Amino acid sequence: MSYWQQKIKLGHLEIPRFIGGPLDGITDSPFRKVVRQFSTDALLYGEMRHVGCVANDTGGKKSLDFEQLERPFTYQVSANSTDFVERACEKILAAGVDVVDLNIGCPARCVVKSGSGSALMADLPRLQTILKFFRQQLNIPFTLKIRAGFKEKNAVTVAKLAQDCGVDALAIHPRLQTQMFSGLPDYDLARQVKEAIQIPVFFSGGVVNWATAQKVYQETGVDGYLIARGMWSRPWKLKELGELSQGRSFDVTEAMVLQAALDHLAATVAYYGPQGVHIFRKHLPFYIKGKPSASALRQRLVIAQTEEELADGLRSFFMMG
C-alpha cells in the first residue's frame, strides 16, 4: 500500500492523511457539518477555547454543542496552568469528542500575554507540568499543536518533551510567533521534528492543493496535513485532496459551490438562529471569489437580512455564470 493510501493511527482511530485544521470563527459546528457531506471519515478540529471558558461555561459552552456526524472531532483548548483543566476535561469527555488538542502555537498578543498559546513554548517546566496533567485527565487521544518556537526555534525540544509526556500526535505550524501566519514555513524544521519523535506528526501551513501537499511530504516526510485557510469556504477541500492523492480527479463545479454555500448558510442559521445570517457574511467573499463583479448583486448580498434574501442573492450571483 502506498504512503497516500495508508491511514494514520491515532489511539483507536484510523484517520485519512488530510485533516480539517482549526480556524477560530470559521471551523464551527455548521462548517464542520458541510465538510462532512464531502468527507465522512476525516478528523476535524474545532476552534480554540481556553480551559477556563469551558470549565465555567463562558464562551465555551456553545463550542461543546456538536452533532455526532461531526466526529471524528478534535476539541482544541488553550491553557496557561493546570487551573480549570480537570473540570474542562470532564466536560469535554462527557460531550463525547474523539481527541483533545492543546494549542501552544497561538501567536495572538492577548493569548501570549496570559502565558498560554505559543508563550508556553518558551516555558518548558510549566509546559511539562501542564502536559502531564492533561495526560492524567484524558483516556482518549491527546494531541499538541506547536509552532517553530516562540521567539526562537525550539520545536524539536518541545516535540521530544511532548512525546515523553504521553502526547499521542503533534501538529507543527513551522513559523515563529513573530511571523504570525505569513512567511515561508520552515520545512527543514518540520523534517527535524518528524525524525526526532515516533508519534505521528501533522504539518500545518500553506497546504492548499495537491501540489503543496506533495511538496510538504517530499521536504518533511510528515504523516498528516492540517488544512486550515485552504478549507475556508471550500468545505470540499479535504475530499479534493483525498481524491487527487488516490490518482482520481475532482472537479469543483459551480453547482457544487453554490449548494455548499447554501447548505453552509442554512446550517449557520439553524445553529445560531437569525443572527446566523450576519455570522455567515464572513464566508461570502470566498464562495463568490472569482465571479464577475456585479456591484448591485454584491450589495444585495451585503444588505440581506434574512436567510431567504441571502440565499436568493447567492442563487442570482451563480446564475450570472
Ligand SMILES: Cc1cc2nc3c(=O)[nH]c(=O)nc-3n(C[C@H](O)[C@H](O)[C@H](O)COP(=O)(O)O)c2cc1C
Ligand atoms: C483566522 C485564523 C484563525 C485561526 N484559529 C486557530 C485556532 O483556533 N487554533 C489553532 O490551532 N490555529 C488557528 N489558526 C492557525 C491555523 O490552524 C494554521 O496553523 C495556520 O493558519 C497555517 O495553516 P494554513 O496555511 O493551512 O492556514 C488560525 C489561523 C487563522 C488565519
